Amino acid sequence: MRLPAPDLTTPSAPRTGIVSVHATADGAVDVWRRDPVTGEGRVQRTRQRGWIYTRNVDDLLHLGSRLTVSSGPASAEAAYHAQDLAPDSQVDPRAYRYLLSGPSPRQLEGEIQRGAVTARGLKVRPALGDLSGYLRLGYAEQYLIATGQTYHQGLTFDQPVRLQFDLETTALSPDEGRLFLIAVRDNRGLETLLEARRPAQEGEIIEAFLALVQERDPDVIENHFIHGFDLPFLAARARRHGIPFQLGRSGDGVPWTVDDGSRVPMWVCPGREILDTLDAVRRLNLPSSGLKAAARHFGVAPEDRVYLEGAEIVSTYRDHPKLVRQYARQDVQEVDDLARIVLAPSFALARLTPRPYHRLTRAGPAKGVLEPMLIRAYVEAGRPFPAPERGHLEPHRGGHVQLHAEGVLRHVVKADVASMYPSIIRAEGIGPRQDELGVFHRIVSDLTTQRLTHKRAARDATLSGAQRREHHAMQDAMKLVVNAAYGYLGAGRLARLGDRDAADRVTARGRALLQQVTGALEARRVQLIESDTDGVYFSMGGDVGEARERQLISEVSAGLPDGITLEFDGRAQAMLSHQVKNYVLLRYDGTLDLSGASFESSRSERYGTAFLRTALRALLQGDVPGVQAAFEDTTNRLTARDVTNADVSSRVRIGKARSDYAQTRGQRKEAHLEAVWQAGLDFRVGDRIDLYVRAGAGLSVLTDLDGRDYDAGHYRAALVQNYATRLRKALDPADWEQLFSGRGAGLFDRPVAEMRVQWRPVEDAAR
Template sequence: MHVPAPDLITPLPGIVSVHATADGAVDVWRRDPVTGEGRVQRTRQRGWIYARNVDELLHLGSRLTVAPGPAPMHAAFHAQDLAPDGPVDPRAYRYLLSGPSPRQLEGEIQRGAVTARSLKARPALGDLNGYLRVGYAEQYLITTGQTYHQGLTFDQPVRLQFDLETTALSPDEGRLFLIAVRDNRGLDTLLEARRPVQEPEIIEAFLALVQERDPDVIENHFIHGFDLPFLAARARRHGIPFRLGRSGDGVPWTVDDGSRVPMWVCPGREILDTLDAVRRLNLPSSGLKAAARHFGIAPEGRVYLEGAEIVSTYRDHPARVRQYARQDVQEVDDLARIVLAPSFALARLTPRPYHRLTRAGPAKGVLEPMLIRAYVEAGRPFPASERGHLEPHRGGHVQLHAEGVLRHVVKADVASMYPSIIRAEGIGPLQDELGVFHRIVSDLRMLANPAVAAGVIRHLMLRLSGTLPHGRRAVSIMKG
């Protein structure tokens, strides 16, 4: 696997979505920052995985090459030794394994593990220790040096919001009777099914509208937990192909990422749930209406309806429910500009799809891909991630600066000081021999939201800190 040096990489402007498969196919959608024109680029990639050793590929015999350099052109499977000249921490990921496609590489590792580990059944790759793997889209972004949204502002991708009104919360008990749809190119419409027989018509009309408007991003509040599962179930009930995406059969699918509800993934379109972003803010309520009031974006004349009264209100006063639905998608649009902006900015820096960042943990989900990219580009082993030995310390420093009632204080923000403290004190993971961490801190300081940078950096320290330099001082500062 050949990885170009960073100074030889030509950034692709306007990447808005990447879809990569286990077979090695990669589709990259871009939105031209100047003309707004959308285009797709199709390519292929080899699969790769960081590994501590090559034991589980030795069954390949002559089909496996092991060498310090990148894979030769003729090599089917290759193990690049990233530390050929000296000893390396046995916990570090010393080898960069690559194969013709992700599926083939993973399959051979699983096959070899059965023999090497005396297993009775073929294991899942995630159950095997000794490997560091990223997703297929991340593999493309890391090895090509690309990231999302270069040259784009938040509103340059085509963003579409939709919201459902249903007769019940379960698709087994109720149906769709109204879909409100809006986008940032002037669309503002309603699709209605006043009679049950019309439901298939509005589902087909909505899917056709998505293909016509061709959004790069689809947004709603609780889209993963309600709107998409409900819509998919009703489409399935009527035998309607749920083609929402841009490539393959266009059918989205769910991924269990450990969150409260599975995440929906759509080929070629980034699905963003504003609820995920709002939940991170620890507001008194994470509901759409409460969040809109909190940020002062509730539209004038906002219609508020309890869920149980929406169907009866639609029957007797349909115009009121239509206004309610239109205002729902308007609030989603306005809320997204506030709560999704940090993830949009982070997508320019980290080799991770935009839709993954609203749910990603600050360390493993945001910064680890950036660290992996740097070590892959440098051709160096990735440091061990297990928590090592910390110097004994007595805890954080506490000092009382004032007491009593402090007037005219809107917010006391200590977390935003972390980037500056880290840079000034030279705090960082001792095992980060390339000094990548401090370069990332500098990059994150360019984000418009300093609290985002501070939160990301603090969580990374807890994730990567095998041993911290400056011992007690570093730990006490980070615990503050």
């Protein structure tokens, strides 16, 4: 293993074009590259020694003369070697002083496990992960660090071959249904459908799909929910037909699953990176993470988009196959377009951190991205990895959040302390006290500087659209890392270089800065609405124009310390401030932005969401009669059954398998599980089921989407309890009661036309 001087934010020996790395326990490594100029793909087959950081060599003393210990790298003849990275200095005994290496990862790990039985007095051979005193990375990560490389150097997002596929099936379970259509697309011009109108043809299209993958030879395979549905379904049906599921590029080519603690296991394929756009979308906290909703949100849904409910697809294919074919083609088109938006930051991150691309959509930016960069720097510098901080009795105090006003305020501006915590870390040189190389601070500082360069380039009109998108993705990736730095400091034992005291210093400085900003704004006679580390919302009181709003923010920014900048971050006609982090903005272009669980939830019913959006728009325009009209229209439509069962249904996630519920059902029935049980359906943890309240039957599974046998009284009451209540703070209490109680106007009640939206200050509201 080479140990050059560290280069912290780029690979120390950059080699272009890595698109996939497959490293095995026996030391074999296959590296696939895509030439940035010619587009040609090639594979390099090599080997690596296994390596692990350790605090001491006690578990390997049984090796005797087969273990060499020295201050230099392993010699060519050494089977097992421990490099003492601090031969002339005293280090904390909890520091990872030695860099162990062996003929292969498997052999090195096996000898550690074998020796630990004797050295630690154990009765059984332990798993390596159960042994304290070791710092071990995955085999691909070991290769990338040892060779000073990362993915995607010299490549733009579309230079690797990207393939999307989507399945249409007769049921959600491979035990109950089959494949009848596979839509396939790639970024080299392929667009095709594979169809099996008869059950006997299913095996043929599976074989045709696998052959097509080998022919097109993609570097990346993408779909929405590919880990949770497409690959497990396809693999199960291939097994049913006795077809080898050879999707990959090396070995037997068969993909496998890795349980990484996420909702569903991750599928890994030798030589091809499998990316799930659902993983990336879920990080964005959108109202819905479904493909169609995400495509609409990002504006990539085709104008002639076909929308079909899942239960309708099979019957529609039987009667109108062209419609389903168009639907399937548009599915993979949307995945392609969505991937360019939501996967681009992960693609860029893979240039920065020594981790495979496919791991980054799920990796936490602190432990999963920043920490491997820290480890790489210490390995390359040939220094012991520092000891973790000793535990604190008191928890780390988080940032300051305060609600200053609630209700509807007009002429709203948002000011943002640009990357507040990273800016504090950078400006004041804060980092973990045990970080002797200063790696942490240098990474944050370097990436912050580089990010500003990419951010400016992303706005440069002289560059092509593709170039601007690449710069935007890179600045997004760098933002993820630098913004994770503060959380990493305060993560305690979850972070190997965490430092609670350093995190507290950043927090305290952040609070002081925020108070300086809010004080300066109040001195300029604006009304504060909400303040936290994400920014400050305030009302100008009147329409003074964007130029004056920007000028005011510049004035406040000029009084801040060097390295700290207050930026203009948007404006709105009006804002409904409901709770901390729960608000609605009506932009000047008419866009309605909803934020927080009070206004956005995947469990909200469509009829309620439609009412709420209409009512909120009217409310923010000061149109209280419009709010009343939206409420009365919705209640009338419920009573007249003009809305469908699907409109009032709610999608719930199942938290117990049917077999587990059967064991507890006698003692305690759970309403949503009981509804699925009574429907006679099998269910597993993670399944999502649409439920609604049926008249005379209670909570039931949705089967007839266009039916109208819902309990109208229940949903009228829910409209008030679950949706209209979110408007309370914008209205006088008596006005709210009059609008939504259902009793009608009294003799002394205020006419609706005279009602006005309101706001009030919130004192001492620190959360």
